[in-house]
Amino acid sequence: xxxxxxxxxxxxxxxxxxxxxxxxxxxxxxxxxxxxxxxxxxxxxxxxxxxxxxxxxxxxxxxxxxxxxxxxxxxxxxxxxxxxxxxxxxxxxxxxxxxxxxxxxxxxxxxxxxxxxxxxxxxxxxxxxxxxxxxxxxxxxxxxxxxxxxxxxxxxxxxxxxxxxxxxxxxxxxxxxxxxxxxxxxxxxxx
Numbered sequence: 001x002x003x004x005x006x007x008x009x010x011x012x013x014x015x016x017x018x019x020x021x022x023x024x025x026x027x028x029x030x031x032x033x034x035x036x037x038x039x040x041x042x043x044x045x046x047x048x049x050x051x052x053x054x055x056x057x058x059x060x061x062x063x064x065x066x067x068x069x070x071x072x073x074x075x076x077x078x079x080x081x082x083x084x085x086x087x088x089x090x091x092x093x094x095x096x097x098x099x100x101x102x103x104x105x106x107x108x109x110x111x112x113x114x115x116x117x118x119x120x121x122x123x124x125x126x127x128x129x130x131x132x133x134x135x136x137x138x139x140x141x142x143x144x145x146x147x148x149x150x151x152x153x154x155x156x157x158x159x160x161x162x163x164x165x166x167x168x169x170x171x172x173x174x175x176x177x178x179x180x181x182x183x184x185x186x187x188x189x190x191x
Contacts, residue, residue: 021160028118052140063125
């Protein structure tokens with residue numbers, strides 16, 4: 001039964017993501033609002049739902065290291081050694097990003113990308129075959145909900161599909177660490 005919920009949630013998410021819709025889903029950190037990271041209209045819908053200024057960049061999840069090479073021109077290979085040493089989910093700000101919706105990018109053309117190790121997210125991204133936006137499931141300026149039960153009703157009502165997988169778990173996640181790789185050293189933007 002549990003596997004069926006997992007699989008049925010994946011299939012529902014794929015339908016919504018392929019149609020440009022929004023999902024509410026568990027990530028490796030907190031519950032997030034997601035969409036196709038290559039679809040500008042879907043990304044704009046996230047900004048609208050969150051009432052977020054559109055000059056603030058959004059994070060993107062990928063399934064594996066190879067995915068970075070599809071969206072980042074010439075990433076420094078040393079970053080992967082660093083990521084292998086991280087115990088905490090870590091988002092890296094990469095320069096020279098390509099193929100993602102423009103609104104995701106920072107003003108300097110960079111983007112935050114995280115290789116997601118959560119089984120549900122990882123499977124979803126692999127089957128979707130594209131990166132997925134991941135932004136906290138809250139209205140901009142409100143506290144980040146650390147569990148499903150803390151997500152406010154307007155967010156739940158504002159998405160096209162709410163994943164059932166692991167809603168009952170009160171894992172009290174934390175947002176990811178955010179770093180920028182500056183060649184020979186790491187700049188920690190959010191511990």
